[in-house]
Amino acid sequence: MNSTSAASRSPGRLPAEVTSFVGRAAELDRLSALVARARLVTVTGPGGVGKSRLALRAAARLAAGFPDGAHLAELAPVQDPLLLGHAVLEALQLTDHTARPPLDVLVEQLADREALLVLDGCEHLVDACAELADALLRAAPGLRVLATSRQSLRAAGEHLLPLAPLPYLAADGDGADPEAMLLFADRAAAVRPGFRLEPRNRAGVALLCRRLDGIPLALELAAGRLRALSVEQLAARLDDRFRLLTGGERTAPARHRTLRTAIGWSHELCTMQERLLWARLSVFAGGFDLDAAEYVCAGRGLDQDDLCELVDSLVDKSVLERLDGEGTVRFRMLDTLREYGAHWLRAGGDDRRMLRRHRDWYLGVATWGEVEWFGPRQAETAERTRLAHPNLRAALEFSLAEPGEEQLALVLAGTLWYFWVGTGHLGEGRHWLDRALALAPEPTDARAKALWVTGYLATLQGDLDRARPALEECRRQALETGDDRALAYAVHRQGCAALIGDDPARAAELFEEALWHYDTLGELNSNVLMAMFELALARLFQGDEERGRAGIERLRETCEEHGEQWAYGYCLYAMAFARRQAGDLRLARSFARESMRLNHLFRDLLGIVLAMDLLALLATEGPDADLHEARVLQGAAHRLWRAVGTPFFGSRSFNGPHLECERRARDGLDGDAYAAAFRLGSRLDLDAAVRRALDGGSPEPPPDGCGTDRPGPPLDPARPYSPVGA
Incomplete structure (x- = not known):
């Protein structure tokens, strides 16, 4: 049994800026002041005006004032309102393993936090975003929400900051260049090194900025044309395009016509192959890498060998944004440009074929991830799948909405078990699986999985x-x-249900049967190793220490042989449990701490909380017993169990050590100290609680009532995997 969680509390993650922030000083000051006095602020304005950029700059400026950080939830890739809560949980690095609605989880988890939440791109989910913001702000007095949307949320207490295009006319007597011209010059210098505003080009730049109404996206697209054109040629040709392309749009708002014209002109100036790629890339939700683009978009007019150069060309033209990561390069398209490309893809009648190819690629990502989940590349697999998450959602949505694709929806949702379980997305996994099972009731292999x-x-x-x-x-x-593989997995998971249902004898029988089936099939993966762990634990619960320890040793050897880390974290917990039963407290503590450390690298909430409760019990034993620390750890574990579900699954076997620790602490501490230690632990966030348990306690705990213990430097996720021998 395993499940993984993101951090219970984090200092926040905002994306790094990839281009310089030009102008908007007054708007930035106004927005910062608004967020300081209002709990819900929405930046509104048309597409391409810079709402997201301003909101993120303001969030970065204000983040230090929020002890729990500033967090970005990018909502453009989320099309289903029912997934809004899951997307926000993910943005906040929160996970709940229970079957509660995500909004209930958010309300509980955020109740005592002081954080800034940025909801970016709400216009297509405006009603759901309004309901979510209202519920969260009512429940969490320390929370503030900064939203961006093309329309207001119309939620209670909402304050609006309408964002206008950049000024493109110089202020009287100021002498300074207007912000639109400064932005154009900055972006022009990126494509023509050495470009700057000077007397010979200032009039042409001013004309361009006036023609483009100071809309930042339009200015950036135009600046990209300076590789081939002078400023004067650019202005003249743009003027021609305005006369040509605004015909038939007289009823549209002027700025909408301006942006559509600027995008349309950039589209016209692309080669036929670049236009085709632009349209096909519109099927991606969020970021993508070159391999994905080559698979999905090549063919029928686009040679795969040309894709790299074409992608680079679209980056040069500001159609694509390059995202540099650690060892990887990814790309994304602004929503306004993606919508434009999707229009041409639909007009060409090629949208269903491209969506199907997109789905097929991400089915391959999931399938390969399932294979690589067993072995030393688990952490890399988790990160690769996390980056693909928005596109996996899009692939699932297509498969569920497209007639005849229901079986592949089952395959994709089932194949992603390692992601749903291994990275703490249980609720979202249930969402997709329930929808797929309802649409495909026939007894197929995909349904069985x-x-x-x-x-x-x-x-x-x-x-x-x-x-x-x-x-x-x-x-x-x-x-x-006659599906023997499905039978093995069904029996295995029935054993899990028996184990947490306080029937370890029946659980052991089912685990033995499942392992026999796995062995007959030649199946060896993380699920099989977890069955070995669960069988050993069932035997230990029954008092069969000899066979329990023998099973643990076989599991340890198998984990080390294959470089398996995920199941090894649980193996270490069983090793600690067994060593305590044998009276070896030193090794028991060592194994429990290593179990916690490894599970923390995976953000595995269940593994962490099991190890923490065992460490709490161990703190009551031996010559260096510390009842205060034991109760602090119990308080921290209590908070974590709220996100896991029913503490110890309601199981007497799992709950026994906790009850024994509780009894010893109550007998050894006076009532006030007993309660204060528990309160202290319950205020620790995940990272702080893990750090405290790994360090063996804080010598000078903060006094009760001084607020939440804030995490120090993050635990090192790059620490090499080094199995602990017996």
């Missing part, structure tokens, strides 16, 4: 009322169709 994955996720959420029937249907179908 989706059923056992659903049962697995529901078990981890503590929702046995859903888990048991799903697993029983999977088992029954597997027997009827």
Whole structure:
């Protein structure tokens, strides 16, 4: 049984700026002041006017004033309002393993936080965003929301900052160049090094900025043309395009016509191949890499060998934005430009084919991720899948909406089990699986896998009322169709349900049966290793220490042989449990801390909280027992269990060590100290709690009532994997 969580609390993550921020000083000051006095602020304005850029700059300026940081939720790739809560949870690096609605989770998790949440691109989800913002602000007095949208949210207490285009006329008597001209010059210098405003080009730049109404996106697109044209040629040709392209749009707002014309002109000046690629790239949601672009877009007029150069050309023309990461280069298209490309893709009747190719690529990403999840590349696989998450959502949505694709929706949702479980997206996984199962009731192999994955996720959420029937249907179908692999997984997950249902003897029988099936099939992966862990734990719960320890040793050897880390974190917990039973407190503490450290690298909430509760019990034992620290760790574990689900799954076997620790602390501490230690632990965020447990306690804990213990430097996620021997 395993599940992973993002951090319970984080200092926040805002994207780095890839181009300089020009102008907007007055608007930035106004927005900062608004956020300081109002809890909900929405920056409104047309596409391309710079709403997102201003909001992110303001958030970066204000972040230091929020102890829990500033966080960005990019909503443009989220098309289903039911996924809005999941997207915000992900942005806040929060995870809940229960079956509760995401909004309920957000309300609980944010209740005591002081954070700034940026909701970027709300216009297509405006009603859902208004409801979410209202609910969060009512429940979390320390939260502020900064939204960007082409229209207001119309939520209670909303303050608006309408964002106008950049001024393109010089102020009287000022003598300074207007901000639109400064932005154009800055972007022009990026494509023509040495370009600057000077007497010989200032009039032409002023004309351009006036013709483009000071709209930042239009100015950036125009600046990209300076590779081939002078400023004067650019202004003249743009004027021609305005006369040509605004015909038939007389009823549209002037600025809308300006932006559409500027985009249309950039489109006209692209080669036929660049236009075709622009249209095809519009199927991507969020970022993508060159490999994805080559697979999805090549063919029928685009040679794969030309894709790299064409992508580079679209970057030069500001149609694509290059995103440099650690060892990877990715690209994305601004929403306004993506909408324009999607229009041409639909007009050419090629949208369904391209969406299908897009889905096929990301089905491949999921399939390869499932393979690589077993072995030393798990952390890389998790990160690669995380980056692909917006596109995986789009691929699932297409498969569910397109008639005849339901089976592939089942395949994709089921194949992503490692992502739903391994990176803490249980609720979203259930969302996609439930939709796919409802659309495809016929007994296929894909449905069988989706059923056992659903049962697995529901078990981890503590929702046995859903888990048991799903697993029983999977088992029954597997027997009827002769699907031995599905049978093995169904029996395995039924064992998990029995284990948390306080029937370790029955659980052990089911795990043994599942492992027999796995061995017969030649199946060896992380699921199989987890079955080995769960069988060993069931035996330890029964008091069968000899066979339990033997099973743990086999699991440890297998993990080390294959470089498996995910299951090894749980193996270490079992090793700690067994060493404590044998009276070796030193090794038990060492194994429990290493289990916690490794699970923290995966942000594995269940593994962390199990290790923390065991460390709390160990703190009550031996000559260096510290009852205060034990109770602090119990308080921290209590907070984490709220996100996991029912504490210890309601199981006497899992809950026994916790109750024993609680009894010892109560007997050894006076009432006030007992309560104060628990409160201290319950205020620790995930990183701070893990750090405290790994360090063996803080010698000078902050006094009760001084607020949440803020995390110090982050734990090192790059620390090399080094299995601990027995």
